[in-house]
Amino acid sequence: MTADEQEKLFEVEIERLLPGGVGLAHAEGMTIFVALAAPGDFLRVKLDRVQGAVGFASIVEILKPSALRIEPPCPYFGRCGGCDFQQLTYETQLRTKVEMIRDCLHRIAKIEDPGEIQITPSANEWHYRARANWQVDPEARLLGYFERGSNRVCDVEYCAVLAPQLEQTLEDVRKDVATKSLRQLKHIDVVVGDEGMSVAPSIGGYSARTVSRRIAGEVYSFSADTFFQVNHNLLELLIAEAIGDAKGQKAIDLYCGAGLFTLPLARRFARVTGVEAHSRAVEFARRNVERAKLENVEIANLGVADWVKHYRSFEVLDFLLLDPPRVGCENAVIAGILAMRPRHIAYVSCDPATLARDLKKFIADDYLLDSVNAFDMFPQTHHVEVVARLTAKRQL
Numbered sequence: 001m002t003a004d005e006q007e008k009l010f011e012v013e014i015e016r017l018l019p020g021g022v023g024l025a026h027a028e029g030m031t032i033f034v035a036l037a038a039p040g041d042f043l044r045v046k047l048d049r050v051q052g053a054v055g056f057a058s059i060v061e062i063l064k065p066s067a068l069r070i071e072p073p074c075p076y077f078g079r080c081g082g083c084d085f086q087q088l089t090y091e092t093q094l095r096t097k098v099e100m101i102r103d104c105l106h107r108i109a110k111i112e113d114p115g116e117i118q119i120t121p122s123a124n125e126w127h128y129r130a131r132a133n134w135q136v137d138p139e140a141r142l143l144g145y146f147e148r149g150s151n152r153v154c155d156v157e158y159c160a161v162l163a164p165q166l167e168q169t170l171e172d173v174r175k176d177v178a179t180k181s182l183r184q185l186k187h188i189d190v191v192v193g194d195e196g197m198s199v200a201p202s203i204g205g206y207s208a209r210t211v212s213r214r215i216a217g218e219v220y221s222f223s224a225d226t227f228f229q230v231n232h233n234l235l236e237l238l239i240a241e242a243i244g245d246a247k248g249q250k251a252i253d254l255y256c257g258a259g260l261f262t263l264p265l266a267r268r269f270a271r272v273t274g275v276e277a278h279s280r281a282v283e284f285a286r287r288n289v290e291r292a293k294l295e296n297v298e299i300a301n302l303g304v305a306d307w308v309k310h311y312r313s314f315e316v317l318d319f320l321l322l323d324p325p326r327v328g329c330e331n332a333v334i335a336g337i338l339a340m341r342p343r344h345i346a347y348v349s350c351d352p353a354t355l356a357r358d359l360k361k362f363i364a365d366d367y368l369l370d371s372v373n374a375f376d377m378f379p380q381t382h383h384v385e386v387v388a389r390l391t392a393k394r395q396l
């Protein structure tokens with residue numbers, strides 16, 4: 001960026017928010033993405049970075065606030081990289097997330113009309129986060145989240161989206177970070193279960209013990225060092241949306257974690273296979289299946305790309321659920337799924353852009369998009385959970 005570009009201020013109007021959560025504006029032949037903006041804001045902004053004709057900017061002054069803007073209640077908002085939607089009314093957050101999903105489906109997957117996209121709000125707009133990843137700066141003895149756009153730790157004493165049970169944990173862990181020499185420690189994972197907290201690595205009097213949660217009648221054990229969903233209050237509805245009234249002989253649950261979808265699938269299908277790469281998650285999935293006395297489930301401890309490559313079956317596959325990490329699926333995974341030809345697919349995703357990229361490939365190979373619906377698992381941030389359901393137009 002030139003010195004002139006660094007010093008120059010632009011006056012812009014925010015046209016809308018884009019996937020990724022940034023505001024879109026245009027000025028002096030440039031497209032400008034503005035962080036922490038609201039649609040309709042008039043702002044004075046400065047460029048932080050320039051890439052060709054695109055500038056990435058931050059707000060210097062709010063000249064005229066949008067009617068959709070509210071005062072962000074968290075004292076760390078703006079510096080902490082955790083939340084980027086606190087400046088928006090909750091209604092606007094929900095509407096924006098639906099627009100973001102539509103935008104990705106249209107632009108990336110070329111889907112003109114995905115039908116109505118319903119978004120289920122979170123029961124709690126604040127204090128919903130049952131799982132967190134805290135960053136540590138062992139030299140400066142700080143604990144919190146990364147600052148916006150950097151790897152510096154923003155020291156936080158309080159977090160407005162954290163489940164109330166984790167507030168005391170934050171305080172206890174902070175005491176250890178502030179007083180002990182913890183040179184190797186870079187981050188700490190915490191999760192709440194029905195029995196209390198699990199913290200990895202052990203610190204502040206807590207350990208990475210096993211905890212559990214009862215969701216939609218099933219009991220799931222997990223710990224801080226394995227994946228479990230963030231917003232537990234929405235999980236029953238998420239499972240219902242993903243599985244719907246599906247039933248039959250054979251179902252597959254790819255990226256199954258501790259078995260959140262595997263157990264309910266096993267109540268509806270004669271045989272279910274879960275696939276998961278993380279060994280500890282696999283241990284939990286197997287334990288959860290065993291506790292539920294389900295004898296029709298097999299959990300494979302493998303990367304999904306490897307597993308699909310070796311899949312051989314002459315049996316019709318009724319249903320395949322996949323819930324990959326944010327990066328979505330590797331090409332080999334999509335190719336493997338297409339070769340299996342499941343009658344129905346439920347794709348659970350926390351990134352509308354990679355979801356759209358992958359849906360395009362299913363649709364190009366004769367799958368019909370039945371529905372797309374969303375769950376606001378992450379209020380106060382631009383993140384959103386999406387469930388897309390597909391049906392094969394032709395069978396093998």
Ligand SMILES: C[S@@+](CC[C@H](N)C(=O)[O-])C[C@H]1O[C@@H](n2cnc3c(N)ncnc32)[C@H](O)[C@@H]1O
Nearest residue numbers: 227255256257260276277278303304323324325
């Ligand atoms: C978004 S989580 C979903 C987990 C589970 N479906 C749930 O809802 O709790 C993604 C899971 O995929 C696993 N994973 C990531 N990459 C994988 C891969 N290449 N093969 C198999 N599992 C993978 C992670 O360990 C994690 O458990």
